Amino acid sequence: DAKTTQPPSMDCAEGRAANLPCNHSTISGNEYVYWYRQIHSQGPQYIIHGLKNNETNEMASLIITEDRKSSTLILPHATLRDTAVYYCTLVPSGNTGKLIFGQGTTLQVKP
């Protein structure tokens, strides 16, 4: 079973920041927080990951709380093409690839 909890759906206005929360209160010390997204009819796409520090890349920023029990994925300027299902998952250090997905958050970006 997934160890993460996400809201089933969220809306965001185009051009505004989209903030997607994820709760992972039972996270272990060696588990990374990974985010993937899945645009309709495509395979999931890696977005970003982090252990305890905030991370930023060209796609998004990841904010992890100090106690690591929750995190927020931030899309700074959402576009219509960011409409997708966003998955937050925990991956143990050294994991060779088994990902456990929950049901994710469906983000609808509206014009």
Next chain:
Amino acid sequence: DAGVTQSPTHLIKTRGQQVTLRCSPKSGHDTVSWYQQALGQGPQFIFQYYEEEERQRGNFPDRFSGHQFPNYSSELNVNALLLGDSALYLCASLVTVRGADYNEQFFGPGTRLTVL
């Protein structure tokens, strides 16, 4: 550089039949994982192949089996198909680096299997 490719894109089978799905990993990747995604659900891990052997397995019955070839491509076989096997089957590949903390997986577009 081609990403992960899967074939066929769509497939229709009837109950009791057998099906084989194929996956070619991203260039340079040596590890292939398979996932099943039912409609409205997140992907569920089936198994993973590395060095032509099954390395990890999820909670799927023995009707689901696989194979990895020396060129790292992989097949997923499902026997005695059930209506509940209707789903999107995703293949993902990565490079296994022992001791590495970070293993980004690249997913293919999937094969949509419909069982009637």
